[in-house]
Amino acid sequence: MHKVSERDAQQLRNRIMKTLNDLPPMNEVVMKAQEIMADPNSNIEDLAAIIETDQSVVVKILKLMNSPYYGLGREISSIGQACSLLGFGKLREVIVAVGVSNVLGKKLKGYEFESGELWLHSIATGFCSRILAEKKNRELANDAYTGGLLHDVGKIILDPYVLERKDAFDNFMKDETKLVLDAEKAILGFDHAEIASDICRKWHIPENVTISIQYHHYPSLSEGSELAHIVHAADYLVRQSGLGYEDDDLMVELEEGAIDFLGFTQENFSDISFQVLEYVQKIDGAYHR
Ligand SMILES: [Fe+2]
Ligand SMILES: [Fe+2]
Structure with missing residues (x-):
């Protein structure tokens, strides 16, 4: 498949940054x-x-x-x-x-999220990030919550551009080994985590939170950010909870070394994942009654 050129990707990225005022207000x-x-x-x-x-x-x-x-x-x-x-x-x-429910609760036609789905995924990831932070480094708990809550905000920004290129995305995703993240990189030239970091800097979100959002899919590139590893693991656990909203939820993997980096053992990590699963199901249940 034809991959977008670096120049076109940069142009698109600049164009997106100029339209940020169109985001729904808080x-x-x-x-x-x-x-x-x-x-x-x-x-x-x-x-x-x-x-x-x-x-x-x-x-x-x-x-x-x-x-x-x-x-x-x-x-x-x-x-x-x-x-x-x-x-x-x-x-x-x-x-x-x-x-943030105004912003994160919208229906996303490009990514095929029903209204409220990304918001539920986001608050679940916020809660889970807090749980992980409380076990790893209590001082990070509030920032972890914010990072988890906002980690996928880039999807809100990219959605209209994904929709414009829906055929290319659908074609790309026919290969069932591919992730949505791969499609973004191939078709747009950058992914939702990268664009989110541009936005966070524009919004003056604290730098450590911004880094956690920027690297939530590849925390090993974050130069040792605990928060990035926490948000990464939280996103993974929430996606594994069985209440995922994206086709590739169960294919997404935890980066190698992430559990060690956070100082968890396989055993306490599975305890935590059980705790998360319980919360996520209850939160989800509370909204779908
Ligand atoms: Fe993401
Ligand atoms: Fe996510």
């Missing part, structure tokens, strides 16, 4: 909620009041909080109650996840 109420949480003088009532102005945000937050991941053990029915039970830290995590 939900306004979520942005205000984040401002309130950053203000040390604010309190839970202020936060609940702003969130409650958008019922769709309320519903999403309550759904996520009632998912077994948070293990609250009882049904939460109001934002106020959720705030006092979870505290600001966990609540921020939930609000960020809901905030």
Whole structure:
């Protein structure tokens, strides 16, 4: 098959960077909620009041909080109650996840994702990255969550370009040994992880998080980034959970040496994967009821 030239790939990449303003914005109420949480003088009532102005945000937050991941053990029915039970830290995590649902929740015709599918994959990878970070290096837990949540954001950007070249992608994928990642490289000249790193730098995402997103498919190239290995392993585990959305989910492999690098043994890694599987199934169940 004809492979795209480096010059054409660079031109396309530049063109994509210019259209970034077309991305759907983050939900306004979520942005205000984040401002309130950053203000040390604010309190839970202020936060609940702003969130409650958008019922769709309320519903999403309550759904996520009632998912077994948070293990609250009882049904939460109001934002106020959720705030006092979870505290600001966990609540921020939930609000960020809901905030990106506008961006990550879109239907992607090029990649053939139904609405919400990439978002579920993303929050599951965020949760799983946090679990791994807590075992490997607790200080990385928040960054791991963000890296996991945003790792596939490049797919949102590339989707229209994949759709434009749908025939070429479908043809390429007829060879069942190929991954979507290979198709991106052959047809566009770069993959979703590379384009995501351009975007993260433009958005001023912290550099270690950006690196984890850039190298989430090949962490050995990241010059020893723990976060890149964590997000890579988390993405792998979530894809293996059986709730995958992409045809190549079960073909994707864990990079050799990744488990050793993270200091896990095969044994505790399978314990972790079991834990992840449970969470992912429960989160998925909470959304498909
Ligand atoms: Fe990816
Ligand atoms: Fe992924």
